Amino acid sequence: MFTITNGIILKGQNLIPSKENIVVDDGKIINIGKDLKEGKIIDVEGAVVCPSFINGHIHIGDSIIKDEGYGLSLSEMVKPPNGVKHKALANASDDELIDAMKQSMWDMVRSGTTHFIDYREGGLDGVKLLKKASEDIPIKPVILGRDNSFYGDDPDLNKVKTAVRKLLKIADGIAPSGFGEITEDVAKIIVDECKKQNKISSIHVAESESNQIESLEEFGKTEIEKGVSSNFDQLVHLTNPKGNDLKMVSSSNANVVVCPRANATLNVGVCRLNEMLEMGMAPLLGTDNVMLNSPNMLRELEFTLKLMSVYYKSYIDPLKLLQMATTNVCSHDVNNVIQKTHINEGNFAEFVIFKSFSKNPYLNICNRIETKNILYIINKKCIV
Structure with missing residues (x-):
């Protein structure tokens, strides 16, 4: 079990920004909330947490x-x-x-x-x-x-x-x-x-x-x-x-x-x-x-x-x-064929944590991020 803390989450299917923590256990998101801290703590202060990409x-x-x-x-x-x-x-x-x-x-x-x-x-x-x-x-x-x-x-x-x-x-x-x-x-x-x-x-x-x-x-x-x-x-x-x-x-x-x-x-x-x-x-x-x-x-x-x-x-x-x-x-x-990929409780943990360069999280990812700016890739199989 681990908790991602202090990030800006792009939550749900509409990617709504939210300052919350994410608790993951056995590959699934079991809780999302303001003050949650369970298991290993991964502090990503100010970073953007986004569903991982599908090509x-x-x-x-x-x-x-x-x-x-x-x-x-x-x-x-x-x-x-x-x-x-x-x-x-x-x-x-x-x-x-x-x-x-x-x-x-x-x-x-x-x-x-x-x-x-x-x-x-x-x-x-x-x-x-x-x-x-x-x-x-x-x-x-x-x-x-x-x-x-x-x-x-x-x-x-x-x-x-x-x-x-x-x-x-x-x-x-x-x-x-x-x-x-x-x-x-x-x-x-x-x-x-x-x-x-x-x-x-x-x-x-x-x-x-x-x-x-x-x-x-x-x-x-x-x-x-x-x-x-x-x-x-x-x-x-x-x-x-x-x-x-x-x-x-x-x-x-x-x-x-x-x-x-x-x-x-x-x-x-x-x-x-x-x-x-x-x-x-x-x-x-x-x-x-x-x-x-x-x-x-x-x-x-x-x-x-x-x-x-x-x-x-x-x-x-x-x-x-x-x-x-x-x-x-x-x-x-x-x-x-593909499970729900958006960040919500009950879904598999499939998200990427990007360094933040701007106040617009969408342009931050689409316009500024390079591979070297990825802090973590969370997959239901592992943390990369």
């Missing part, structure tokens, strides 16, 4: 080829099965992949992340590799698998269904790359099987303008429209919406993940984040491919804070931005 979208497998292929197009870099990353994954040994993924997971832990949602290439073997790599690291991967049987213009739907069911026995959900690689029949199998097992179905949509144009020309529907009509739980990117795309998403049950740094690196556009927030959406924030970006959510927060301000010529609310990296996941529940 809402990452491809951790391509940690083996950091910064390779810079300047290539989106398709040349990441389109399966012949993109730069897919060729590298196919040629890497299991030990190389595990070592690279471990390094990236420790990078995330040290910068305040305790959960991440991974688009896992490699079928069953890919899921097993990530599970093995994460065994001794205080981080929770939410693993969304995929299989090569999904791809092509005329896939064997029986093989697709078998592959999905096998994956769902060990994965947290299914995540094909995009509608440019799968048919609507494959999408339906993925979504239906995930819903039966209360697991996550996720897909990239409208990452590039060309994706949207090709979808409209071939199907008469945007990728976002296809994602919503297919009932995917989670839509990633939405960088290039058309017409009523965003309104359609805001009226659906789908949750959204945006990855501004990856969009910038691949030169595909700026996500319409301010508009999403004005529509009442509660997006998640992700760092995307490790081959493109470090998986550091602090860097993602600062980049997004400033990019949105200059792009829209108006300031983004730093509270809403910080929620995208922390408690917005609770708004969607992510099919019960």
